[in-house]
Amino acid sequence: MARRHKEEEETEINITPMLDIVFIMLIFFIVTTSFVKETGINPRRPEAETALPAERANILIAVAENGQIWMNKRAVEMGQVRSMVEAALAENPESSAVIIADTKSETGSVIDLMDQVRLGGVYNISLAAELP
Numbered sequence: 001m002a003r004r005h006k007e008e009e010e011t012e013i014n015i016t017p018m019l020d021i022v023f024i025m026l027i028f029f030i031v032t033t034s035f036v037k038e039t040g041i042n043p044r045r046p047e048a049e050t051a052l053p054a055e056r057a058n059i060l061i062a063v064a065e066n067g068q069i070w071m072n073k074r075a076v077e078m079g080q081v082r083s084m085v086e087a088a089l090a091e092n093p094e095s096s097a098v099i100i101a102d103t104k105s106e107t108g109s110v111i112d113l114m115d116q117v118r119l120g121g122v123y124n125i126s127l128a129a130e131l132p
Contacts, residue, residue, distance in 0.1 A: 040073035043102035048129035058095040059088045059122060065102045067109045078112060085120025096124035 039062035061081070062070040069076050071084055089095050097117050101110045110127075117125055 038073055039100060040070040040075070043100055043105070045100060045128050045130045046103045047132040049132060051129040051131050058092050059085060059097040059117070061097060061099050061113060061117070063099065063101040063105045063110055063113060065104045067106055069109075069113060078109075078116060081113060081116040082120040085117050085122055089121045095122055096126070097122045098126045098128055100128040 037058070037060050039060045041062050041064055043062050043064055060071070064070065069078060069081060071081070076084065085095075085097065099110060099113060099117075114125055
């Protein structure tokens with residue numbers, strides 16, 4: 001009696017649909033990720049007992065002790081602030097700004113900076129402070 005040899009079928013797992021799903025998920029996470037923006041310096045913020053944690057702002061501006069202004073990890077001149085704020089506002093029309101001023105920075109330079117931000121079209125401006 002001759003034995004019949006069963007034709008062995010090679011079974012393969014088709015991973016194409018799984019790869020499609022992985023790539024779609026990757027694209028989803030890249031698109032929905034909010035990137036942390038930094039000013040480039042870390043000034044000493046003044047303390048305030050009434051300081052409240054605020055929602056994240058799209059525009060972060062730092063003022064150093066010597067009055068130097070920092071945005072997007074580089075020092076900028078006061079005249080450049082308005083155009084940079086306008087560009088950020090074009091990317092996100094609901095932008096808000098947070099000014100992180102050093103405790104020893106001059107009030108006049110902070111007020112001038114706030115004027116430039118408002119002239120750029122952003123009216124939701126906050127000043128950063130620390131809890132004591």
